[in-house]
Amino acid sequence: MQIGRELGRLDEAHPLVLGSASPRRREILASLGIPHVVFAAAINEDVVVGETADAYLARVVRAKLTAARSALPADLRARASAILVADTSVIASDGPEGEAILGKPASSHEAVRMIVRLAGATHEVHTRFAVASVRDETFLHEETVRTKVTFRAITKARAVAYVDTGEGLDKAGGYAAQGMGGALVSRIDGSYSNVVGLPACEVSVALERLGLL
Numbered sequence: 001m002q003i004g005r006e007l008g009r010l011d012e013a014h015p016l017v018l019g020s021a022s023p024r025r026r027e028i029l030a031s032l033g034i035p036h037v038v039f040a041a042a043i044n045e046d047v048v049v050g051e052t053a054d055a056y057l058a059r060v061v062r063a064k065l066t067a068a069r070s071a072l073p074a075d076l077r078a079r080a081s082a083i084l085v086a087d088t089s090v091i092a093s094d095g096p097e098g099e100a101i102l103g104k105p106a107s108s109h110e111a112v113r114m115i116v117r118l119a120g121a122t123h124e125v126h127t128r129f130a131v132a133s134v135r136d137e138t139f140l141h142e143e144t145v146r147t148k149v150t151f152r153a154i155t156k157a158r159a160v161a162y163v164d165t166g167e168g169l170d171k172a173g174g175y176a177a178q179g180m181g182g183a184l185v186s187r188i189d190g191s192y193s194n195v196v197g198l199p200a201c202e203v204s205v206a207l208e209r210l211g212l213l
Contacts, residue, residue, distance in 0.1 A: 008081045010035050010212050017076065017134060019068030019085040024178070024197040029084075032200055034207070036084075039076065041067035045087070047101050053091045056101055057128040057144060060087045065132055077134050081212055086129035088197050090173030092117055093124075102173045111163045111174035112156070115184070118173065120153035122187075125173070125195045131206055141206045145199040147190030149177070154184065 008014045012035050018025060021040040029036045043063045047056055064085040072080075090102040092114075102118075105111035128144040162168070162184065168175040175181035177188070177195045193200040207213045 010081050010207070014079055014081045016207075016212070017068070017072065017080045017083040019064055019083050022086075022197050025086060028193055028196065028198045028200055029203075032204060034204075034213070037076065037080070039068055039072060040064075041071045043067050045103065047103065051101075053089055053099065053101050053126060054144065057087055057089055057126055058142075061085055061128045061130050061142070065130055069132070069134060072134060080134045082131055082140065082210070083134050084129060084131050084203070086127055086198055088125060088127040088172050088194075090114075090118075091124045091126055092121075092173075104170055104172055105168070105174045108163050108169070111169055112159050114174040115151075115154075115159035115162060115168075116156055118151045118175075119159065119184070120151060122148055122150040123173070124148055127194045127197065127199055129198065129203060129206075131210065131212075140210055143202060143206065145191055145194045145202050147188060147192070147194045149185060149195060150187040150189075151184050152186040 010016050016034055016036040018029060018036045018038045019040055026038055045060055068085060069083055091099060092102055093099045102114050105114055125147045126144055130139060131141040132139050165180055167179050168181055175184060177185050188195060191199045
């Protein structure tokens with residue numbers, strides 16, 4: 001609780017900074033009633049050759065935090081209680097090439113390949129989030145939440161039809177479970193909001209334990 005008192009509890013005057021441009025993460029925080037403002041900074045999210053899923057997420061989340069925090073305007077830094085950053089990856093492990101981190105597809109062709117690979121199989125969605133101070137380099141909480149997602153079997157033509165909607169082209173794995181992509185998902189084991197982009201329960205628990213809520 002000491003940390004929470006030093007930072008100040010979250011309210012409209014002292015919001016949480018969301019260091020992400022994702023509208024899904026913004027919607028999840030809003031649905032939880034968490035006062036927040038969005039301030040994101042762009043970084044290179046390319047996967048390094050040979051990098052594991054856990055190492056990739058840890059590196060990208062820290063890079064997002066550093067970029068967003070260093071660019072915060074002085075007035076926002078002075079009044080914000082903390083900053084939250086997150087990154088979501090789709091991890092497929094059923095292909096002949098073994099485990100693969102499926103980020104945002106670079107093209108429709110790549111998106112079709114992703115959907116075809118995921119079809120009829122179970123993959124994992126990993127979201128790592130971090131809560132940190134806006135005033136120094138202090139990390140207050142870091143956590144990776146994992147959810148298993150099973151796709152029903154579909155034809156390549158069905159995969160192409162989904163990709164042609166454009167819905168999943170800006171999303172990890174090339175699909176949106178909260179949209180038309182939900183028709184591809186036959187089962188979710190774990191946090192649904194984690195698949196969307198931010199694990200609502202785990203984030204709330206972390207903020208509560210820090211005394212921010």
